[in-house]
Amino acid sequence: MIENNDIKERAALVSVGVKTLLAVGKLVAGLMSGSLALLSEAANNIGDIAIVCFSFVAIRIANKPADDTHHYGHAKVETLAALAQTGFLLGLAVYIFATAVNRLMTGYVNVVPGTLAFGVLIVSIIVDISRWYSLNKIAKETRSEALAADALNFASDIVASTFALLGLLAVHFGFWQGDSIGALGVAVFIGIAGFNLARRTINALTDAAPPGLTESISAAALRVPGVIGVDSLRLRPVGANVLGDIAIRVPRTLPQDGVTAIKGNVSAAIAATHPDVELTVETTPVALDDESVVERLLLIAAKRHVAIHHVIVQQVCGKIALSCDIEVDGTMPLGQAHSIASGLEAEARKELGSDVEIDTHIEPLEPHELAGEDAPEDTRDAIAAALSAAASGGIEDIHNVRARKTASGLVVNYHCRADPRTSVAVVHQAVDALEHKVREEFPAIARLVGHAEPLR
Template sequence: MTPTDAHQSKQRVALASIGASAALTLAKLVAGVLSGSLALLSEAGHNLVDTGITIVTFFAVRVAGKPADAEHPYGHGKVESVAALIETGFLFALSTYILAEAIQRLTVKPVEIHANALAVGVLVVSILVDLSRWFTLSRVAKATKSDALAADVLHFSSDIIGSALALAGLVAASLGYPQGDAVAALAVAMFIAVVGYRLGRRTFDTLIDTAPKGLTEDVRAIAERIPGVNAVDQLRLRPAGADVIGDINISVPRTLPLEKVAMIKEAVRTAVAAVHPEVALTVTTQPIALDDESVRECLLLIGARRHRTIHNIIVQEVDGRMSVGFDIEIDGQMRLGQAHEIASMIEADARTELGPDIEVDSHIEPLEPRELPGQDAPVATRNAIAAALSEFASAPIVDVHSVRVRETPAGLVVNYHCRADPDLSVDKVHLAVDELERKVTAGFPAILRIIGHAEPLRRAVIRRHG
C-alpha cells in the first residue's frame, strides 16, 4: 500500500466510524433513559466519548498524512499519538464517573430497571455494528500502522465487551436481580480503565520516542552482517506515526575508497528496508584503523589525504627502530621549496600515525602532468625498435608483441606487450622488464619513455620455450 493509499484509507474508515458512533450513542442514550440501566447509560457515555474522539481521530489522520516541512522535518505522524493520548484521558474520566455512580446505586440509591425490548435490541445491534467496525479498523490500522486507528480498535473491542456486559446486566435485572445492572456497570468501568491504561502506555511510549521492542537489536544485527561494517557504534530509533526514523553510525576501515564506503552505506539501508520497510535510516560512517592495517596501507592513505601518490615504499627494522622510505610524485615544474614543504607534511603525518620515534625519509619524484601531442612514428623507426626489443628480450621475458611507437615533441613513446611465466613473482618480472628497457633505450637516445605490459604466458608456450 502506497503512502497516499494508506492515508486515504485511514480517512475513509475514520469518517465512517464517526457516523456509526453518533448513531449508536443516540440509540443507547434513548434506550438507557427509558430502561434506567446504568450499564446501558454508561455505554451511551462511552459511545459519546468515542464519537468525539473519532472526530479528533479523523482530523488527526488528515494532519498526520501531510509531508514533512521546514517546521516538522520528521513529518506529522505524532499528531495521531496526541489524538490517542486525548482519547486515553477521556476514557479514564468516563470510567471514574461510571465507577462512582455504580457504587452509589449499589449502596445508596437503588434504581428500578426496565429490561425492555428496545434496550435489548439496541445492545444487540451495537454489538454487531462494533464487530463490523472492529474488523474493518483492525485491518486498516495494521496495514497503515496508524496509532489513532489502533486506538479506535481498542475502543471498539471495549465497546463490544461493554455492550455484552450491559446486556448481561439487563438480563439479570429481568430475572429479578436489579443489582446486576450496577455490577455490570462496575465491570464496564473497570474494563474501560484497563483499555485506557494499555492505550495510554503505548501512546506515551511513542511520544517519548521509545523504540519498538526488539527493533533496535534487529536493525543492529542486520547492519553488522553487511560486509565492510566493522562495528555499529551508535543506533537511535524513534517512532513517527506509522514510520520509524533513526540514524546509525558504523565503523569502516579507513583505507577504503569513498566509492566503497558509499556502497556499504547503501547496502545497510537496503538490507534494513528489506526486513523493516517502515524504518528510514540515516547512515554515517566512522573510519578506523584496523589492527591488521599494514605500514604500506597507512602510508598510501596518508598520501591520498594529501592528494599525492606514494610508491616504492621500503620498510626496515634497524636496531629495534622502524625505518620507512618512499617516493612522492610531485609536479616537476613546482619549486623545490614548495615541494619540500609538501614532503615534510607527509613525513610528519607518517610520524603521527606510526609513532614519533620512526625514521622517515622521502624522495621527491617529478610527475610530468603535461599531455603530449603525438603521432605514429615512421614504420622504419617502429620496426627497428621492435627488432631491438625482441633481440634483447631474455628469460623470463618472451614473445614481445603489439609494439607501438609514437613521436612527441619531448621524444619517442614506446608501448609493447610481452609474456612471462604466470608463476613468477611480480618483482622478478619487473626487474626483467626494466633490464630490457634499459638495453633498448641505450641504443635509441630519442626514446622518452618505454611502457612494457607483461602478460601471463600460456602453458603450451611455456612447454615450447622450456
C-alpha cells in the first residue's frame, strides 16, 4: 500500500512538470500566432496545473489512515479532486465554445501560424500520448480516482491539440475560420471529457457499486459449502477499495464454530477473486426442508441451554409424539426444574405444531468433575479380565482399561473394537450388555465408559 502511494505521488508530480512546460509553450505560441485554439489549449493546461497540484495534495490526504472522525479513511478526498477537475473541464469548454462562436460571428481574425505553433502542438501531442498511457496504467494498478482523472485530462488534451493543429493547418492554406472551428472542436471534446469524468465522479460520491461486482461477489459466496443463499449485499467504493457487508443464510442446526468457519470461508473466497473488497459477513440461520424432528428438538434445547438425550419420536394417528430426558442440576428444586421442562415443551409445540405430544423426563445431571486417583493395579486388572471375558456380540480386543477411585465409586474407562460395518445401534446394544455383566460382578463401579473403535 505504501509503495502504491509513492507511485501515485510521483505520477502526480511528473504531471505537474509536464503540464507546466506545455502550458508555457502553448501560451507563447498562441500569443505570437493569435490562434484561439492554441490559447485555449494554453488556458486548459494552466488550469490543469492547478488541478494536478490539487490532485497531488488530495492523494497525500487520501493516504492518511482512518481516525476517530473518518472511520473508513480519507480515500474519498481523491474523488473530490476528480470533482474539481470535472468542474474545471466543463467551465473551460463553455468559455472556449462561446469565444469561438463570437469570433466566427464577428468576422475575420488575423491568425499567423508559424513554425513554433506547429512545433509546440506536435510535441504536445506526443507528450500527451506518453503521459496518458503512463497515467492510465498507474491509475488502474493503484485504483486512483485522481490519477484516472489526470489520465482522462491528458487524453482530452491529445484530441484538443489535434483539433488545434488541424485548425492552424486550415488557416495556413487560406481558410481563416479554421482556427475558430478548431477551437470549437477543442471545446466540444473538453466538454465530453468533463461529462464522462462527472459521471464517474458522481457514481463514486453516491457510492454506486462497480458494474458486475455485486453479481460476482454473490456467486463467490454461494460457491462456499454451507451457504444456502445471499440475503443482501451492500458495496461502497472508498478510494482503491470497496467496503460493505454481505448477509448469508446458513443451516440453523450448525454449531457456532461451524457458522464461524463458513464466515471465514466466505471472506477467503471473496478475497481470492476480489482482493480489494473488504466485507463484513453476517449470517442468518434458517430451517432446511430436510431437518428431522430430532434435529429441530435438539436445536431448541441448545438455544435454551438445556441438556437432553434419549429422544424418541413416534407417529401416532398422524400426530408426532415426542419424549426425551432432560438433565438438570441434582440440587435444583423440582419446581424450577419443571419450569425448565415446561419451557422446552412449549417451544417445541411452537416449532413443531400445537398438536405435538411431548413428554420430558427430568433426571439429575451427573457431576462433570470428580476428584479421583488410580485404583490399585490388581483391581484394574481384574476389571479388564472381566471385560474381556464378558465381551460378546461382535465386541473384541478390550484394551486401554483405566480404573479410578472417586467419592461416587469406581469410574472405569476402556476401549474395544468391532466390525466397522456393524451399525451403531447393534454395537451400542452389545456394549451395554457387556457393561451390565461387569457391573454385576463389580458393584463398586459407579460409571463404566466404553469407547468402540473399528477393527483394524
